[in-house]
Amino acid sequence: MSRIPGPIEADVLKTMDAIVKAPEVAKALELAQAGAEAAMALQVHLCEIPAPTFEEQVRAEEMVRLMKANGLKDVTIDGIGNVVGRRPGKNPEGPLLVIGAHMDTVFPAGTEIKVRREGNVYYGPGIGDNCSGLRCLLETVRCMNEAGVETEGDIWFCGTVGEEGLGDIRGSKYLFRENNTVNRIDGFLAIDNTDLGRILCSAIGSHRWRFTVEGPGGHSYSGFGTTPSAIHAVCLAGAKVAHLKVPADPKTTFTIGTIKGGTTVNSIAASCSVDIDIRSLDDGELKKAEDFIFKAFEDAVAEENAIWGVTDPKKQVHLKTEPIGNRPGGTRPDECPVLQASRAAQAALGIELTSYTDSSTDANMPVSLGIPATCLSAGGRQVRTHTIDEYYECFDIEKGPQLAMLAAVALVGLAGEHGTAPLLKKNGV
Structure with a gap:
């Protein structure tokens, strides 16, 4: 657990207790339990529809x-490819909550995906x-x-x-940049991972960069002594980067x-590129590490040219940089309504909070904007994630939708006879 959480507020626990006791909510919780077997079949069905990052269209159409x-x-597919469906609340003045789960996988097009079952274990790339x-x-x-659960918002x-990866949470970024010009999103729950005890x-x-060194190149023998090497320059830079010291807290x-x-093998390299990932919970430390790495590459290129005494720009190696990822970060306080509602939902279901921590998910974008957001999990256990040997152990899968539902209802308010006030504020006020 990265952070020791403060207490769940008494008013939040009282709200959650009222929600759980509402007959329609109790029925919804039972439906999740009764439908677990069919739900697992749905999970397998979706897994067998390929959805590489940037190629999610077929899975999106099924969604x-x-x-x-x-x-x-x-229900629509928006301008970037997200599938968005609306569940209307009873109160037009109620808050707007978004619950999102990413459709893409890390596996390239052409990866064979046929889920294999052995008991309660399911094997398949992306199954978890x-x-x-x-x-x-x-x-x-x-x-x-x-179950007929009605909400205020x-x-x-x-x-x-x-x-995933170079997708750079583009769907989440679009959701908050484009939709928020028309509809202010007041809270966000991502569903990603399977550990029910984890709340982010x-x-x-994270910042991701591609550093490319380019030069004239040449023959390993005849060009030796007069031709700098792009690979040598990158090796020099890598040695400098390896000596970068970063803090343990905030973790960077x-x-x-x-x-x-x-x-x-017998060429002086004309080109060499590397992709670098830099992460931190603190923007200042992220920038410090980024600046160090930039200087390491700039100095290494200059050093490689100097080693061979090359002063003619046409014969030198040169550095090009390209941003390939920028995930904004941030932290939510313990009193954040999304964190409070999620923890109260865990408590109501008897789920122990075992990991109050950090990660990089679709929740990054709203968190960076100060919008209440977190990431919850789906139940079961995913193993060997991001490998073709990935598998999923099926147990407690009803608790994922139970957890998401209770947190969501608390945030937007339960309408009707057993109604509760929303924990989320409309438009941040």
């Missing part, structure tokens, strides 16, 4: 069908991350609608694109994740 079948209104989240999202809708259910209180910011990290360059 449209499923959202409509589960009774959501105005994030088909468990999509299953949880759709089950939350189904249970609320079949609207809830949007959203399948997002581009959460912080979002890890860096890595040279990939390196590509050269053509043959």
